[in-house]
Amino acid sequence: MLMRNIHGLRESPEEADALRAQNKNLLTLLRALCETHQAVPHEDCRKLAGEFLNDWDAIVRVVETPSHPLTINLAERSLRHWVLLRKITFGSRTAQGSRVIALLASVIGTARLRQLNPWDSIAQVLAERRKNQPTPRLPMPVLV
Structure with a gap:
């Protein structure tokens, strides 16, 4: 009910x-x-x-707060491909590798939620950092 x-x-x-x-x-x-x-x-x-x-x-x-989701299915689906990656690669095998994967998952997931191409965003960050420029932030979503 x-x-x-x-x-x-x-x-x-x-x-x-x-x-x-x-x-x-x-x-x-x-x-x-x-x-x-x-x-x-x-x-x-x-x-x-x-x-x-x-x-x-x-x-x-x-x-x-009825606008909250009733299940965590959306969150679980968003993590599914990262779990599959971990299984395919047998994990990162180091603490630093685990951190890199976690950061990539966060950046890629955030970019997708903001309807951006995550690979373009990562390429932009790498290009700016190679020039010793500050890391650009992902643009905020446009609120309608």
Whole structure:
């Protein structure tokens, strides 16, 4: 019901007050159930209740701010090609290599999010640094 209500808040702002009230009641019930089930004999149930309580702020945040994504799928998809690279190359094998890969992942990911060609951005940085110029920053996204 919480997920349905979050989608409802995104799609039907006129129902926002009713949906928020219902979400508040659902969260109160969920929290009470989690607290109650922390002491049940069934281990999996106990662990799940504990995980919900440990992550309570994240659960409440997405309910209170419906524009936040419900899953981390987008983040996981953005990291997928870096994980594949690590598997193909068997890792970087050094601390410095790990740092280089992390920096490249950050620059390439940021450039793509800003709809820039990451390779052009990296080439520009290298060209400027070869001239002993400061590292140019990636342009900020244009807000419409």
